Amino acid sequence: MSNHIEQYIKQKINEQGCIHMTLLDPEKFLDLDYVTVAKDAEEAGTAAIMVGGSTIASNSELDDVVKKIKVAVKIPVILFPNNLTGVSKYADAIWFMSLLNSSNPYYIIDAQALAAFTIRKNNLETLPMGYIIIGNGGTAGYVGNARGIPLDKPELALAYSLAAEFLGMRYIYLEAGSGVKEPVPTSMISYVRKHITGTLIVGGAIRSPETARKAKEAGAHIIVTGNLVEKGRVKEKLSELIDSIKS
Ligand code: 1GP
Numbered sequence: 001m002s003n004h005i006e007q008y009i010k011q012k013i014n015e016q017g018c019i020h021m022t023l024l025d026p027e028k029f030l031d032l033d034y035v036t037v038a039k040d041a042e043e044a045g046t047a048a049i050m051v052g053g054s055t056i057a058s059n060s061e062l063d064d065v066v067k068k069i070k071v072a073v074k075i076p077v078i079l080f081p082n083n084l085t086g087v088s089k090y091a092d093a094i095w096f097m098s099l100l101n102s103s104n105p106y107y108i109i110d111a112q113a114l115a116a117f118t119i120r121k122n123n124l125e126t127l128p129m130g131y132i133i134i135g136n137g138g139t140a141g142y143v144g145n146a147r148g149i150p151l152d153k154p155e156l157a158l159a160y161s162l163a164a165e166f167l168g169m170r171y172i173y174l175e176a177g178s179g180v181k182e183p184v185p186t187s188m189i190s191y192v193r194k195h196i197t198g199t200l201i202v203g204g205a206i207r208s209p210e211t212a213r214k215a216k217e218a219g220a221h222i223i224v225t226g227n228l229v230e231k232g233r234v235k236e237k238l239s240e241l242i243d244s245i246k247s
Helices: 004-016 034-044 059-072 105-121 138-143 154-166 186-195 209-218 227-231 234-246
Strands: 019-024 048-051 077-079 093-099 125-133 171-175 199-203 222-225
Touching (some): 004 125, 004 199, 019 034, 034 048, 034 059, 034 234, 048 059, 093 105, 093 171, 125 154, 154 171, 154 186, 171 186, 186 199, 209 234, 222 227
Parallel strands (some): 019 222, 077 093, 125 171, 171 199, 199 222
């Protein structure tokens, strides 16, 4: 299996320290043109387009979305699956993620096992990720039956992050949840970053350049934003945010 996307991510982080990825949730784009949004995000300097959401229910629709985005942009398209329906052979790679603090084994390993043959058959590059819900986690926390890590318990976030690394996962995602009020606390980001060796991804409620800059300064390697691009002025808002994590 190729590791082109992993190499690309590594190189970008080496060059820039902290990179940005744009999450497109096709379910939220019923009235919006996600192809234009993806193009604008690429022009603003985002490193990759992530496609996914907590309630995607149709593989064929997802295939269609991924194909259209692939035609429109040169940057990688990486799946961010919620379930079996989040897998598409047309993407460049898939975050092969386990919702580590779910109370339902389906989201920890069963969905992954059910998707494994399809992924192998289609030679989709897998990026092994420990996905950890912080706080209530919004829709991802609810749908994934997560026992969210309390915002004031960085040591618990670190315990799950280290366990993920010991299991061989090279990416750790601290997820506050899309559209929630509070992002992952910077004290938690810096505590986890200090003690892990892998790549740290942070997302959820990052809507301003200031919040993004603080997450970067706390040690995030990858900052994911989703909501921000669902409300227009994509190029302008993302350019400002991406500039703030470059400087
Ligand atoms: C959700 O972390 C991502 O999985 C993005 O969150 O939509 O709040 O930017 P937002």
